Amino acid sequence: MKVRKAASAIDYRTLAKRRLPPFLFEYIDGGSYAEVTLRRNVADLEAIALRQRVLNDVSQIDLSTDLFGQTLALPVALAPIGLAGMNARRGEVQAARAAEAAGIPFTLSTVSACPLDEVAAGTRKPFWFQLYMIRDRGFMRDLLEKAKALGCSALVFTVDMPVPGSRYRDYHSGLAGAPGMMGAMRRVWQGAMHPRWAWDVGINGRPHQLGNVTPVLGKDSGLEDFFAWMRDNFDPRVTWRDLDFIRAIWDGPLIIKGILDPDDARAAVDVGADGLVVSNHGGRQLDGVPSTAHALPAIADAVDGRLTVLADGGVRSGLDVVRMLALGAKGVLLGRAWAYALAGGGQAGVAHMLRLVEAEMRVAMALTGCTRIAAIDRSILV
Secondary structure, X not given: OXXXXXXXXXXXXXXXHHHOOHHHHHHHHOOOOOOHHHHHHHXXXXXXXXXXXXXXXXXXXXXXXXXXXXXXXXXXXXXXXXOHHHOOOOHHHHHHHHHHHHOOOEEEOOOOOOOHHHHHHOOOOOOEEEEEXXXXXXXXXXXXXXXXXXXXXXXXXXXXXXXXXXXXXXXXHOOOOOOHHHHHHHHHHHHHOOHHHHHHHXXXXXXXXXXXXXXXHOOOOOHHHHHHHHHHHEOOOOOHHHHHHHHHHOOOOEEEEEEOOHHHHHHHHHOOOOEEEEOOHHHOOOXXXXXXXXXXXXXXXXXXXXXXXXXXXXXXXXXXXXXHHHHOOOEXXXXXHHHHHHHHHHHHHHXXXXXXXXXXXXXXXXXXXXXXXXXXOHHHEO
């Protein structure tokens, strides 16, 4: 399939909106409640001014970095995104292959369309796995042991979703609103109005399941079953002590995702986490909280190098990656950027988006006088 190339990473949003049924596009694009935090993530990052420096030798720029024992071509990873495999045929496999070719990690969501073993079979290098705290500890143990057996190189443990946020766009679009046959028929109609998606994913992208949770949902479950399971099985009782359960099974790098407060960052250090992700779940959980760009510097100061700080939220370009690094992150997770690109162009779209991010980073580094990732710090901020 010929891929129309976007002129910038954010242009893939336009392609995604055109090609996806509304219930899937709004799921990617939306946030919770009035989407204040969703907008802040982008606006606060864009508002950060960089110091332009001149007459430095920037003929050789090195974008590589080391994270959790891996040497990466870029200080970037693809963030976990639920239902991403519905944006293109077996979408998580396509995205994982694009990340592998670019020399960066891919993170598979617990609630992905493609299960762990399918992504492992479709790639040659280890990827990261994301997990929520679920009431059924036996199910969690099975998932962790499977991820470990398949060679996943890091565990991203998401802690900011003890209960799901209210995402009104999902109700309006028909993803989570109308139950039963009415909701299913609405989604079928939307798919039929997007024939390219209907052929690529609706017909040829089967099975339409959430692969990692199929053992508890059943093979014939639908989206209503998934949302009901999520409401009933995400564990609001979880505390820091529950990480002992994770550590008893998982002995690889542990990254805690969903930190916005310096006190929680210090707690992550105390429990022996290897890394954390400064994140507000892309503005999809508690609306009105600070943007990640606003929260990041204080958290980086609080941990003071005792673990690896990553960040996500509002990152739409290589310039945004450089901004996050300057604020204190050692690496950046791309979320919506790759989901849009996957919907707009499949594996080739994700690969192209990553090349754009790399090119934008090179320009930003050259014009701020940085020739290596370690040189990017607050000294390049105005």
